[in-house]
Amino acid sequence: xxxxxxxxxxxxxxxxxxxxxxxxxxxxxxxxxxxxxxxxxxxxxxxxxxxxxxxxxxxxxxxxxxxxxxxxxxxxxxxxxxxxxxxxxxxxxxxxxxxxxxxxxxxxxxxxxxxxxxxxxxxxxxxxxxxxxxxxxxxxxxxxxxxxxxxxxxxxxxxxxxxxxxxxxxxxxxxxxxxxxxxxxxxxxxxxxxxx
Numbered sequence: 001x002x003x004x005x006x007x008x009x010x011x012x013x014x015x016x017x018x019x020x021x022x023x024x025x026x027x028x029x030x031x032x033x034x035x036x037x038x039x040x041x042x043x044x045x046x047x048x049x050x051x052x053x054x055x056x057x058x059x060x061x062x063x064x065x066x067x068x069x070x071x072x073x074x075x076x077x078x079x080x081x082x083x084x085x086x087x088x089x090x091x092x093x094x095x096x097x098x099x100x101x102x103x104x105x106x107x108x109x110x111x112x113x114x115x116x117x118x119x120x121x122x123x124x125x126x127x128x129x130x131x132x133x134x135x136x137x138x139x140x141x142x143x144x145x146x147x148x149x150x151x152x153x154x155x156x157x158x159x160x161x162x163x164x165x166x167x168x169x170x171x172x173x174x175x176x177x178x179x180x181x182x183x184x185x186x187x188x189x190x191x192x193x194x195x196x
Contacts (some may be wrong), residue, residue, distance in 0.1 A: 001089065012088040015039055019098040027101045027111065033075035036091075042081045076118075083122040086130075096128035099136040112141040 001013050017039050022028055093099075117124045125179050128134055133168070139145050156167040 001024070010086065011191035012040070012086045013028055014092055015083075015088045016094065018090045018094045019096050021095070021098040026099075026103055027099050029114065030072040030075055032117050033072060033079045036079050037082060040079075042078070042082050065132070068076065079117070080121050083124055088124060090125045091122075092127045092129060097133040097137065099128075100133065104159050108137065112138070112144050116141070116147075117146050136152055138153045141196055143151075 005011055005013055008117045015036070017032075017036055019027070020035070021032060093115075099115070100108060102108050102111060114126070115126055128138065138148060158164055158167075163180065
């Protein structure tokens, strides 16, 4: 996508957002959509208002606030529009198991329907990244389960020589591409050796 992104600087390759765990109670969609708009570099998030509209009787309708007192549904509409405008290849939601923090089973189903609907409305694939808790959560919806592909990234096992070698190769590749000083690089190599 590099040439496409260079020719259209308003487009994003992918969007990565963490689903923040609620301190108390249920997952907060309003907070999620505000954070999504910030990641999308949407300006003046707290000060947006929809313009006045007139109905068939030429009567002005009430302004709908999308600022500090906005409802989650209003913020979602703005987020959908911005996602359609930015056209990322995918929306990656990290720590997606936090979406399941709900007080009832019925609300859990609503969470999954919200994710599915967001993908449908924007035509952008949503990738959920999280712990094993995510598997049982995702399987609550037959539609979502049919539309999903699980990719399991198993942890490296230090007692298997081929996995330990693969881990060291990945670590070595990161070290070579990061701007470490020689002392930091030597320290990282020692940590790798001692932890093995």
